[in-house]
Amino acid sequence: MTTDLCWCGSGKAYADCHSEIDAKIELYRKAGHEVPDREMIKTPEQIAGIREACKINTAVLDEVEKNIKTGMTTEEINTIVHEYTVSHGAIPAPLNFCGYPKSVCTSINDQVCHGIPSAQDVLKSGDIVNVDVSTIYNGYYADASRMFMIGKVDKKKQDLVAITKECLRRGLEAAQPWGFVGDIGAAVASFAHKHGYSVVTEFGGHGVGVDFHEEPFICHVGKRKTGMLLVPGMIFTIEPMINTGKREVYVDAGNDWTVYTQDGGMSAQWEHTVLITETGNEVLTY
Template identity: 60%
Template sequence: MSLNRNDECWCGSGLKYKKCHLGFDEKLEKLKQQGYKVPSRNIIKNKKQIEGIRKSAEINNGVLDLISNNIREGMSTEKINKLAHDYTVARGGVPATLNYNGFPKSICTSINDEVCHGIPSENVILKSGDIINVDASTIFNGYYSDASRMFTIGNVSEDARKLVDVTKECLYKGVEAVRPWGFLGDIGAAIQEHAETNGYSVVRDLGGHGTGLKFQEEPFVYHYGNRGEGMILVPGMVITIEPMINAGSHKVFVDADDDWTVLTEDGSLSAQWEHTILVTEDGIEIISR
């Protein structure tokens, strides 16, 4: 769509194009002509949308804080699910995973060699030595937020604790690589380098994604790759960074019994941390953590 300088901007801000995204679009067009991959307008959020995502994230962050304060040895993963569900609904939110493509629960709980998408159950009881990822996603007034945290249960081995710690470091290496007008590939390169330096592998079959107006939007966020490659990151983009790091091989498979739970192919431990990130004019904002 071609706009004149005095037309209302395409982003929905209500401002004139010349005072809003004209310079932005000119910069993107120049980069596109130079052969770079640039984002489409529909994945760039305006101020109203960003504020909506922030409000969703307030609930989502509260869910994970509540779980942080209550998770313990002897608890079932269904009990964790109920805590998350009740907290979200009481605040006017909707658990984004519930019934998403048939997923039956309000959060994902992935233990030990489960990489992601583990289904909470009354029959799965946390025991000393377990490591668990709890992944929460919230819809509030039509806006989405997404984050996950790792928890160590009881007496965890040094190997397991190191994996959890290094995976969190990988997340922040990826976050630190985000900069406006930088490259999506910078994120994956930073994560991969730190994981492999510590003797771990990065899951390649899954990754982060755009979010905010839908659960999963473009772009796909690789957690491995090369610097200076991939889509240009621009102000207004909202993405998740959620590295899944394995102690052994990067290869994974989906459990045929539930068609959801992703596990390491070699039975090695896996860990994951996730934040939702807003690219700003001068850096980033961690919206959901």
Template identity: 55%
Template sequence: MVFKKKRRWHCLSGQPITDMDKQVMYWENKGKLVPTRDLIKTPEQIEGIRRSGVINTEVLDEVAKNIHEGMNTLEIDKICYDYCVSHGGTPACLNYEGYPKSVCTSINEVVCHGIPKEEDVLKEGDIINVDFTTILDGYYADASRMFIIGKTTPEKEQLVRVAKECLEIGAEAAKPYCFVGDIGHAIQKHAEKYHYGVVRDLCGHGVGLKFHEEPEVLHFGHRGTGMLIVPGMVFTIEPMINMGTWQVFIDADDKYGWEVITGDEKPSAQWEHTFLMTEHGVEILSE
């Protein structure tokens, strides 16, 4: 008996076949992973995500205005929570699968998911990633930025700069009807010029109607692999770039089991935007 593989892409009943349908069906017939139709956002959904993205970007702008040496990361959490809520939003991280705060604050060797604490006081030379996600009227937008506290070492400055370049290069590689692997390949190639490690245990993701949707956006890999990306999809690119090894571990002292540390405890840097794929390339919805 021959079992026919279930198709992921279905044309709309009674509607003419579009150029998008033809492109997606071509690649599905070639054995490639393609999106399901529910991953293609409607114009109304895109506008909702865009409005959420405006607030999310403004939250990080507010952090940029106020972050300084001597403040603790619990103060950053309050800035993010207060701004988001006062503008009609909800912090997506708060109580998400047991996460206890509204924002992730990851300092130096903490790769991601650093939990704000009163005892975590920012010092001259620290680098910190602030990662925030907003829910507005049921729509999600996600972004993170790096901040350098005062003057740091040339090595940390370069790491922060290259991590941002990796995000930008990944965005340039994201074209209509490209594959997720095209993005990861471009990022990995750039990071490894500097002998940096690209974290493999965590990735970008679809976003918009939920906090995390398909596809998984890996930041390493080969061209032509992973899911096909088509206009109307919304996703993050958020490369985590380590000064040393790509390997990571969960901090044993974190009672919540969230904080991710570099395997050799060297510094890490990350930038993240939420992107909409259009017919002409990506549009930033939150940064």
């Protein structure tokens, strides 16, 4: 009946809420496209909760940015992240996730992602480091990362950091309602390849919000108008990992976490959590 309440919990009649969106999704499905199920489309209540988690996540990264410097250990970064997060009533999502031992990931130079903070890892002038923060607040998840250049960084590294940030911007720009996941990958990869960089494909963005990692997987290489349909209410990360050398990577056998470039080239990553809206998108981790 037209007066039935919508499945999303908005309190509105289904006919005035998700009826039109659901009908449009069905048209795409019948045309042979991969479409999201309802679990991937966040409810208004979930979006509000994720937005609050993202505010804390952004504040954590701001706190790191205020304090990061030459001579600091990555363990000190971990302490900043952990203490700020907990003091604001939140939980660092990485801590004890699948056995991960710290509250943040810190990846330096040729480390692609999942670097484990350590008192032995001292930031030196010339280093570039990715600080990847994920936060749980009232049961909802947020995820974002930033690159930091320590002291005097050479132009090659500066260019890598800048191009990677622009790859993220272009990926975000491509994430539009009734577009496709492949649009994001195409936007990222075309810009990276144009400037002579490679794009890591083993790791990518992901749905987030109700859990740490959800569907869909967001590959940063793709073909336009392919992959899963992007629908209002979907929330996921875009987090391109861009290498100066080849794209191949390996996982440190000593800790089973830290990912390195195979050829020792430098790697950079920027990440945001983004909500697909009816008119475009909203970056939740600014």
